[in-house]
Amino acid sequence: MSCIYILWIRQLKRYIRSRSRIVSSLGQPILYLVALGFGFGPIFQKAGEGSYLQFLAPGVVGMTILFTAMFNGIELLWDKQFGFLKETMVAPVPRVLIMLGRTLGGTTVAVVQGLIVVIVCTLAGFRPVNWALIPAAIAFMVLIGFLFTAFGTAVASLLSDFQGFQLVMNFLVMPIYFLSGALYPLRHAPPALEAVARIDPLAYGVDGLRAAFLGSSHFGMLTDFGVLAFAALLFLGLGSYFFNRIQL
């Protein structure tokens, strides 16, 4: 237990100390919010869909958590490279606990980052419909964060250097984000696009956030929760498996 705790603390310390990272990782969501939220807002309104900012904000929160969590998982590569991973791997601690500690740390950082973006969205004019459901929204944020940190760890366990990193960003993270329905309503999406969203875990995450914040959802809040929880466990298993096989 104490090992998990100290890994968690370590991740938080690293996060809090890298102020430049905090600031730069807030730039992107704000850009999306301003450029898309205000840019497409009037057209969205004309199409009779209501406020685009309201619709977009949960998507941007989901995006922030996706990126932060994936990055935290892939940070494993830095530890490999700076050698710190070895220090943890030769300690008398089962690797599963190391994986778990890292994942919990990454999740916490991602959720904190997500909460900051919620505040930024609120400043931009976003208003949750039902404040009583905020805890549900946070639960979804935790699930998204956990899922993608574990996913990032699994990917980083398989990569041996940074060459693959760009590949992962372009062919995994970006599609996961753009095809999740974070930016457009799945209700009106062409069937093919909707079908793709059905196998994208982030789609359920963003949908769950919309259910909690706005009271409307595409898949239904319980489905969202179930799929996310299942996927989170799946990726934790996958991550542990690959993490266990890392050869030093």
Next chain:
Amino acid sequence: MISVRNLTKRFGDFPAVQDVTFNVKKGEIFAFLGPNGAGKSTTSKMLTTLLAPTSGSVEIDGLDPAKQGNQVRKQIGIVFQDPSLDTELTAYENIEFHGVFYHVPKRVRRERIPRLLEVFGLWERRDSFVKEFSGGMKRRLEIARCLLHTPKIIFLDEPTLGLDPQTRHQLWSQVKQLNQDEQVTVFLTTHYMEEAERVADRIAIIDHGKIIAEGTASELKSATSADSLEQAFLNLTGSAIREEEATSLDRMRNMAKMFRR
């Protein structure tokens, strides 16, 4: 303390280590020498639970690293060839982290960490980030760290690589001191022959995966009628230069230089 019998490791068809046998007694400083790619690191990895042997047996304080990994890990301290510190944490945080990971009780940590940092001259800098440390300071911190859980054996893999003579000298006198005071067994690899000669009680030379000579520095010198250990080493292993392919880690290190945060 370390007993290795007919140890063999094959990677596919390539025999990295072949039929290696040696013993290290308690309290001994044992140097394991060899050219690049001779099988040093592979052997070290098998001794430190990081790699499972193809055949043969290893005993570390009576335990089998391949089967009783966690128990072995508690008994040994390792200083790797490459740095293994978290540079974003302070010196104190790094060593504290190690203590928690090796299940050192808090009371013992509070007492031992200041003492170790004091011995290795880092107490004043305990709250500095490791990224601000010089190579020598990092090394000292790593050695202090690996001693925190009072290991019976410490493995030092080319610990003086890239350090200046002053730092090297200080580092070895500290290691010798520890070896005398606490009867810690030391297993070391190095490319600096004069260091091995000065520090080690006994030396084994490995080449092409096989041990080709073993004994004290003077025994090795007289067996090869050489006047220095370096000459003895060259007589035994030849003077051809060994090629070693860059590993993915080396490539990554180059990338990291570009990305240096």
